[in-house]
Amino acid sequence: MREHVIVVDLGFGDAGKGATVDWLCANGSVSAVVRFNGGAQAAHNVVADGRHHRFAQFGSGTFANVPTLLSRHMLVEPIALAAESVALARLGVPDPLRLLHIDGDALLTTPIHVAANRAREDARGAARHGSCGLGIGETAAYALDHRAPKVADCQDIRLLTRLLDDLAHHYAPLISDRVGSITELVGLYREFAAAVQIVGPDALASFATQGQLVFEGAQGVLLDEWRGLHPHTTWSTVEPRHARAMITALGDRPYVLGVTRTYLTRHGAGPFPTEDPALALPEPHNTFGEYQGTFRVGHFDPILLRYAIEACGGIDGLSVTHFDQHTGVQSATAYLTENGVIDAIHCGPWQDLAHQQHLTQLLTTARPVLEDFTPDTIATHLGVPVVLTAHGPDRAHRVPTALVGTAG
């Protein structure tokens, strides 16, 4: 029985999943990187051999020449995909689109969703949810009640035209002034379908016979649609249940590798108890986003991280990044809240948004009790072995401290 690695961010995102995936792929044993959530809004920075790319839809194993499988849980945005392939080609990846395999059942994110997302977020004004403005939520929401366009539909022009017409019609009250030509879109998607490999459900098993799979999560568990701090969440299952299910369906075993920095970060609105703007930590790749707002940093927070681990159904190992960057960082031992002092928060029943809303309220006014901290204590704080540490941004700065993918 093979063991496949699931890489999942235990915080609010930006912990270093991409770099971790790149490192796992660098030794040549990985047959595919499988994306199991999110879409074009992912931003996984990888620095390897002097090259830097912010991976969004391509898997972070691309520099290592590992194919990407966008699973049916992905939201696929072809315009951004084309732009990303151009960027990768400029960095010396030969014909990047050849590495892409896309499940025909994956939902298509279109400029219509993007325009709707932005129109809605603009209308919220100061009460923004912290959306990236890339149409992810609209794609998921529309698909709940409608026959939404999927990747495989790009192979059937008449059907696709009808689905896009329906979509534009649905959103007309919101975005009629921003609508472009459906014919242009159809033409584009026809080229897209001809340029990438659209695959069926068997693709995963076929990659699994050729080597180890690495499942690359997007965002962080604390943004999970059901376990995150509602409503500041993403329309996506970030915790690894979908990835676990795909692996067990193969008859194989999942190894969940949680990723965290030595401190916490959050890009976008929502509670962040250990936030401390006074922390001066270098941040070369994440900056202010028009729709997300400023990039926030805070102290190490075992309370939130243990909650995230519980939301993952437990994890097997930790990849800790920024091991060299923790000047002034402390660790939270407890929160002072309106309900008194607490040192743990726990998951409620799955899909209980009232519980999540309650946690959000609790954490919005929570003030952390802080103590001194060194990264060496992380395994003890979280009760999970640290198997990989990063002492700089480059692939070469990563140090394995135990064999990844071997329990214990």
Added chain:
Amino acid sequence: MGYGNWDNNAFQAARTFRASRGLDDFGYTADMQGQEYSTWRAHPTLDPRDALRECRDSAEHANSLPIAVLFDVTGSMGTVPRIMQSKLGRLHGLLRHKGYADDPQIMFGGIGDADSDRVPLQVGQFESDNRMDEQLRNILLEGGGGGQKSESYELAAYFMVRHVVTDAWEKRGKKGYLFLIGDELNKPRLAASHVREVIGDRVSQDVAVASVYRELAARWHVFYVLPKQSSYYNDPEIAAHWATLLGERFLRLEDPGAVCELIALMVGVGEGRIDVSGGLADLRDVGSHAEAKAVRRALATRV
């Protein structure tokens, strides 16, 4: 990655996907170059022989505005035709994005030399979507020409007069826009033999060039754009010839890459949607700084 202007984003993305399949932007020319010269011919969708081109209103586009762009594909133009072919696909997006025309329908074509070329005239169909892009890819860049400082622009003008019908004109009495892009003179006369051979009309007598352009001007705003990097950019005879025919609609363009912007601006101004300075600001707005500069100079140095 804003999609206020998604037509252009879609166009660029489609092009990336096409390129990854090894289909470059000049597919038809590449195909022909692999064959005997004697067999070269216009792509069937661009062949002017017995052809009629229509620009019609539809339910979706009720106020169609015809815009025709015919560029010289002969050798004296140097690399300019390739630049045209790669840049003009943006035109529709630019017009729509800035609201310069409600329902622009664009036709592309190529002009050569009917005395010496295999394919002296190519004219596509009026389109309002990605098929424009296919038209551009299907234009054959023959690279011929006879070295006598004249090309068959007058033959193209004749085609526009006799073989193009537009709802804009027929229903609304409204002129379309025709942009000729080249670097040489008209032939001394519209030759009846050229019309017969290339277009197929039974014409028995040659016609004076000025009279063809007079007829053309009744239904089209006609511009002649002389781009730099062609052979006769600074030739006073060329300037005098076209200025006599078209007046201030003869324009020199120092950066052929700005052709799209120049056309969009002239249409926007012609349609009363924008004045020149506002149009230049719009161009800078969409990031076309160098293009705005070239367009500004093209307008400032009008003959």
